[in-house]
Amino acid sequence: MxxxxxxxxxxxxxxxxxxxxxxxxxxxxxxxxxxxxxxxxxxxxxxxxxxxxxxxxxxxxxxxxxxxxxxxxxxxxxxxxxxxxxxxxxxxxxxxxxxxxxxxxxxxxxxxxxxxxxxxxxxxxxxxxxxxxxxxxxxxxxxxxxxxxxxxxxxxxxxxxxxxxxxxxxxxxxxxxxxxxxxxxxxxxxxxxxxxxxxxxxxxxxxxxxxxxxxYPAQRFDEDQRNNFNAIAQINLVHNETLVLLEHLSPLRRLIFLVWAILVGTRDCFGLIQWLRFFPNQGRLATRKLFASWRGRWQGWQTWQAIGDRLQVTGDRLQV
Structure with a gap:
């Protein structure tokens, strides 16, 4: 080969x-x-x-x-x-x-x-x-x-x-x-x-x-600086994850994912419970992470929904 x-x-x-x-x-x-x-x-x-x-x-x-x-x-x-x-x-x-x-x-x-x-x-x-x-x-x-x-x-x-x-x-x-x-x-x-x-x-x-x-993780020349929190990078990360999963999960799993993501989340993409978990040590930073994650979820939903609306109007089939 x-x-x-x-x-x-x-x-x-x-x-x-x-x-x-x-x-x-x-x-x-x-x-x-x-x-x-x-x-x-x-x-x-x-x-x-x-x-x-x-x-x-x-x-x-x-x-x-x-x-x-x-x-x-x-x-x-x-x-x-x-x-x-x-x-x-x-x-x-x-x-x-x-x-x-x-x-x-x-x-x-x-x-x-x-x-x-x-x-x-x-x-x-x-x-x-x-x-x-x-x-x-x-x-x-x-x-x-x-x-x-x-x-x-x-x-x-x-x-x-x-x-x-x-x-x-x-x-x-x-x-x-x-x-x-x-x-x-x-x-x-x-x-x-x-x-x-x-x-x-x-x-x-x-x-x-x-x-x-x-x-050998090297310097990045964009908003995503690996270990340093940046709200724009966080929103982008969560947007991308949300968009991909909404497209590949079944309708029932899609609903469960959204509820879990908003209420629980992960240490990288905060939900409410993760905010409660990290707030005692991170304080305002934890709050910024939560709001950035929620905003990324919303924007990911909007991007996914916009594609669905376009396909319904035009009758096109989505080509990845």
């Missing part, structure tokens, strides 16, 4: 250098590497001009629209391989990454997506905790990630993680990443929209902890 690796990047040339060097060291050589670069990103363009490709089949795609979704969709148009693997510029795939990915796709034609563990580095420390449950959508709408902590045997999952996910190009031939995802950079949950769409179409998703990348 021929392998294409797609890397969206923005203003992180040192991280990108580490990523490309890791691809040069693969035990199964990569057949095509697509790096998607913003038109205004002079740092990255200068780096790529000087980078010693050393037989790495590297090509670049230019994008003018901010955000990871636009970058990935621009890259999709250039994909030539049988398997498309996506990773971040601040990640370094292990040498057997592509070899292990291909083994799963070759073993079962029903597998549409394959993901693995990202070992997160914080300076000299690595997150080495472990979790057995990874990438699951619970019946009431809660998402369990834990892709960076997964251990054990390969298993079926509902959701893959963007830093380490691969797809059979046959499965995604008519798909694009959802341009309704909000954010000017990370656009959290963009991968959930695609993987749940593939599952609804009958494809299986596999998570294998042995398919690994080292992940």
């Amino acid at each position: 021929k392998n294409t690796v797609l890397i969206p990047t923005y203003r992180r040339p040192l991280d990108l250098s580490r990523c490309l060097s890791a691809l040069q060291a693969q035990t199964k050589p990569v057949d095509q590497v697509i790096v998607v670069v913003r038109d205004t990103d002079t740092q990255t363009w200068q780096f790529l001009q000087a980078f010693p490709a050393n037989h790495l089949p590297l090509q670049t795609v230019t994008v003018a629209i901010p955000g990871v979704v636009a970058a990935l969709n621009a890259g999709l148009a250039a994909v030539e391989g049988d398997v498309l693997s996506i990773t971040d510029d601040d990640a370094a795939p292990h040498p057997d990454w592509l070899e292990r990915i291909n083994a799963h796709f070759l073993a079962d034609i029903r597998i549409g997506g394959v993901g693995g563990r990202d070992w997160i580095h914080h300076g000299d420390k690595i997150e080495d905790d472990s979790r057995a449950v990874v990438g699951q959508l619970q019946w009431f709408g809660r998402i369990i990630g834990n892709h960076h902590l997964g251990v054990g045997e390969p298993r079926f999952v509902d959701v893959l993680k963007g830093v380490n996910m691969s797809f059979r190009t046959q499965a995604i031939a008519k798909l694009r990443f959802d341009e309704r995802m909000r954010g000017t950079g990370a656009q959290v949950h963009f991968e959930m929209a695609l993987t749940l769409t593939l599952k609804r179409a009958g494809w299986q998703m596999i998570y294998d902890p042995q398919i690994a990348v080292d992940h």
Whole structure:
């Protein structure tokens, strides 16, 4: 099987250098590497001009629209391989990454997506905790990630993680990443929209902890600054999650999800009970998180409802 690796990047040339060097060291050589670069990103363009490709089949795609979704969709148009693997510029795939990915796709034609563990580095420390449950959508709408902590045997999952996910190009031939995802950079949950769409179409998703990348979380150049609360980033995150789940849950589960999300929520997307839980320690910050989460839920509902109204008026069928 021929392998294409797609890397969206923005203003992180040192991280990108580490990523490309890791691809040069693969035990199964990569057949095509697509790096998607913003038109205004002079740092990255200068780096790529000087980078010693050393037989790495590297090509670049230019994008003018901010955000990871636009970058990935621009890259999709250039994909030539049988398997498309996506990773971040601040990640370094292990040498057997592509070899292990291909083994799963070759073993079962029903597998549409394959993901693995990202070992997160914080300076000299690595997150080495472990979790057995990874990438699951619970019946009431809660998402369990834990892709960076997964251990054990390969298993079926509902959701893959963007830093380490691969797809059979046959499965995604008519798909694009959802341009309704909000954010000017990370656009959290963009991968959930695609993987749940593939599952609804009958494809299986596999998570294998042995398919690994080292992940060095780098600086972001948008409103989402990882560990620092930003109301706009929070609203965008919750909007995206809400929109995706409303589209993929059944009517009854959709109703249960909305009630649960508003009244309970999670430590990342507050509901009323989570606000009560964290208020003693976080005070006003907890209140800001609650209001941002509720606003994101409302805006996600509005986006989902607007699509439904348009389809009813025009008689169109939604194409993801």
